[in-house]
Amino acid sequence: MQTVALGESELRSTRLIYGCMRAFGTWNRDEMTPDRRREAMSAFAAAVEAGYNHFDHADIYGHGECERVFGEFLAGNPGLRDRIIITTKCGIRWAGDGGPTAPHRYDFSPEWIERSCEGSLRRLGVETIDVYLLHRPDVLMNPDEVASVFDRLHASGKVRSFGVSNFTSSQTALLQSRLSRPLVCNQIEVHPLRLSPLEDGTVDDLYRLRITPTSWSPVAGGRLFGAPGDDPKLSQLVRVLDDEAHAHGVSRTAILMAWLLRHPSVILPIYGSRQPDRIRDAVAGEAVQLSRESWYRIYLAARGVALP
Template identity: 40%
Template sequence: MSSSTIASRLKIHRDGPEFSRLVWGAFRIANNRETSEIASIARTVDTCLDAGITTIDHADIYGGYRVEALFGEMLATRPDLRNRIELVTKCGIALTGPARPEHRVKHYNSTADHIRRSLENSLRNLKVDHVDLLLLHRPDPLLDAAEVAEVLEALVAEGKTRAVGVSNYTPSQFSMLQSKLTIPLMANQIELSVTHTAPLYDGTLDACVNYGIVPMAWSPLGGGRLFDREKGNPQLVDLLTSLAEHYGMPGPGTMALAWLLRLPSKPLPIIGSTDPERVTALARATEIEFDLQDWFQVLEVASGRPVP
């Protein structure tokens, strides 16, 4: 069972960039002094690269708008890295807080002007001349599809991002925006885990297959719920733990990722750990292919009932 059948890299769309199957999310690096240290960030990225993780997920707002700049400082000290990684960032959410005193309420901003300024600001902060994928962070009821299509096409044409996509979109939001674009949206980053399986049934993953794109999966470990024996599902942790032993894997988290990797829509899970040992352990998820019956046993225990 140790011969890998999960490709460690894939194109996110027929005409799109190639990403690593597992993605590292930088959203936590501003959380405390230790994770914010430039050397510490570099160490985590090196660990990722050693484990085959080359795609790194950002958003303008992460860490109260501070994560991209921290990451950019690190990149400035390590000019060898840019060509070995793919960068994803997002725009469109406007947070309140000290970094944006002019914001009175959490809101979205999908104006062409904001999208352009946000990406250009991300490039400055990251100290790069382009990202590989720019996502609209949330579906916005005020998004004007024609206006947004025009600015996204322009940003790709100018080389500021190689590809564009969305995040947290329903299929109808996706097709509405796509209908105004002459280039394909190449990703939908959604919440997806063994404890959040709605996208398997509500059409979200079906639409990804239909459009020929891959989903990116945020909170692929259920945002910690998975391992919380109080608030979570202890039977599920027990099952994943015993399967980890069976497959020779480090622990239940690795198995939870491997469970996602088995989906035919080929989701790219985003792992947010800043602990190199943990990253290395989770990255082993690509080494195994879940047995069919084991997969359904996990689904049964996670959902609390057999399949219909």
């Protein structure tokens, strides 16, 4: 796969990122059986073989077990760590974390960011995180405090670069205004069932600031494969996707990747299937050159409303 710079950093990511959130296919620890561990390892191996060089994690995925099983995968594949980019995230805390009455919340306090970072390094079994993201905007974010903890984590060699996730343009700008180095990405939800970042200025602002947009759930978390039921807009969208897939000789998944890849801001889709065949298949989207007409056909079906 082709690689591109992440933001203005020296890190070069493949056009598709492999998302590790569903590594076990469950968030229930009791269901994280040895079989599911092996399946997670097979999915990681398929992604490496298919050419993905960038793996997306978070401290919370599988309550830490997704990072842990990835650490085991790295330990079993000497030399791999130096050939890949590891992204992970912090800042989401579940209800009950920190005390029985603690609510579900976001926490960008320096203490929590540092503690979470230590936990991720330990579970992944690595010395450095390549890209460390703030997972969801904390309304109580103090950008000066975040800047100083980022500086400490960078100076100690624990984190190479930083980014954000699910940030609005103004939240990104506020944080960036206090940081000593440029944010490299904003990980946002954008796909045909979620067009708003393409229309509300989020992607425009990232493009302007040379911050890479990475897109989570590029196949809408599987919703673009479910039965459309009696949703005429979804049925029409699936029809158009399949027409384009047929015309280009690829799958619906590959067309969905191609649709995101076609955007000039250099969006990087984060694909999260656990199935080796699908992980390989998505890569075909990179070779598809969607014409403006094909791109707009999908966009119009996704909007469900004609352009003015």
